Amino acid sequence: xxxxxxxxxxLILGLGALLALLTGLLLVGAASAAxxxxxxGADAPRxxxxxxxxxxxxxxxxxxxxxxETLPLYVSPDxxxxxxxxxxxxxxxxxxxxxxxxxxxxxxYDSRRELSRALYQSCQRCHPDNYARTLDSMHANxxxxxxxDAPICTDCHGAHDVQPPDQPRASVSExxxxxxxxxxxxxxxxxxxxxxxxxxxxxxxxCTDCHGVHNIQDPxxxxxxxxxxxxxxxxHANAELMDRYGLSADVYALYSLSWHGVDVSVYKAIxxxxxxxxx
Numbered sequence: 290x291x292x293x294x295x296x297x298x299x300l301i302l303g304l305g306a307l308l309a310l311l312t313g314l315l316l317v318g319a320a321s322a323a324x325x326x327x328x329x330g331a332d333a334p335r336x337x338x339x340x341x342x343x344x345x346x347x348x349x350x351x352x353x354x355x356x357x358e359t360l361p362l363y364v365s366p367d368x369x370x371x372x373x374x375x376x377x378x379x380x381x382x383x384x385x386x387x388x389x390x391x392x393x394x395x396x397x398y399d400s401r402r403e404l405s406r407a408l409y410q411s412c413q414r415c416h417p418d419n420y421a422r423t424l425d426s427m428h429a430n431x432x433x434x435x436x437x438d439a440p441i442c443t444d445c446h447g448a449h450d451v452q453p454p455d456q457p458r459a460s461v462s463e464x465x466x467x468x469x470x471x472x473x474x475x476x477x478x479x480x481x482x483x484x485x486x487x488x489x490x491x492x493x494x495x496c497t498d499c500h501g502v503h504n505i506q507d508p509x510x511x512x513x514x515x516x517x518x519x520x521x522x523x524x525h526a527n528a529e530l531m532d533r534y535g536l537s538a539d540v541y542a543l544y545s546l547s548w549h550g551v552d553v554s555v556y557k558a559i560x561x562x563x564x565x566x567x568x
Contacts, residue, residue, distance in 0.1 A: 335389055338380040342366050356400040364449050373451045384411045395520050403468040407449075409441040416442075421504035430507075440468065459486050469496075492530060498523075515553050518544055 318422060342364065344350065350362040369375045376384075378398075382389065398404040413420035419459070423429055431439035444478040445464050446454060457460055462482065466473025476496070477483040499520050500506075522541035524530055531538040544550045 297354070335380075335382045336391075338369075341381045342369075352396075354398070354400060354404075358401050360401055360404070368450045372447075373453065383415075384408065386411065402526060405443060406432075406437065406441060409443050412442045419503045424537070425499075425527070426503060426505045427507045428505060455495075458495060459489070465496040488541055492524075494524065504532055518550070 319329040344364055345397040346366055348363045350364055352360045354360055388395070395403060398407060420442075428439045428441075432441075444467075454464075462473060462476060462485070466476075477486060481493040484493045485495065499517075500508060508514075518541060525536070526538055528538040545554070
């Protein structure tokens with residue numbers, strides 16, 4: 290019996306060594322495959338802009354949303370390359386971070402507006418300060434109250450065709466006029482609007498000079514109303530600017546000394562919590 294066991298011992302040792310070798314080869318193979326696939330949780334390679342445009346450079350490309358709306362999916366390469374983002378070399382996935390595979394996953398939005406409101410959130414990754422300012426604006430308050438038509442970044446700046454917002458300067462007020470059409474008509478007929486639009490005068494104010502840019506406040510409040518003389522003073526108390534047009538730069542100082550100006554100043558100093566309701 291012992292002699293039989295001894296005769297089998299080399300065979301058993303050989304089989305054990307062979308099993309260990311096979312196990313090692315399997316582990317090495319698995320490690321090589323894992324290395325080829327990248328570390329666990331690694332992001333899939335991002336498609337290049339050229340790969341995206343291989344499909345999206347098709348004027349007929351579109352998608353029908355559950356709302357029945359047609360969503361155009363065409364992106365003009367010329368328009369994209371001529372945009373602010375294109376000039377900086379910012380590619381599609383900087384904004385479309387969820388579209389790294391093809392076929393693309395379902396959008397999950399019923400309407401074009403829902404999709405736009407979801408996509409504009411990507412603006413804050415590069416523009417956090419301006420995005421934060423919008424959260425304290427009249428527009429954001431309107432959206433929070435349920436108005437999905439309240440403007441978002443892309444409504445004013447565009448999406449694939451983003452340009453410097455003040456080139457030309459008249460485009461600032463034209464942008465505001467897309468929503469505030471009646472007020473824009475009044476502006477065009479005013480001394481400020483006509484000087485800008487007809488004469489391209491860079492000295493006159495556009496909407497954002499008085500109302501702000503990203504943190505626009507409600508101009509219908511008493512606070513805005515009584516602070517409006519200070520807004521006007523930004524230009525009309527500037528002696529150098531007023532001299533160009535033969536206008537007096539003393540109008541704000543005279544207003545401050547008038548009964549109305551003194552009334553506002555007194556209430557502002559003595560009753561800061563209620564002064565703006567009195568003037």
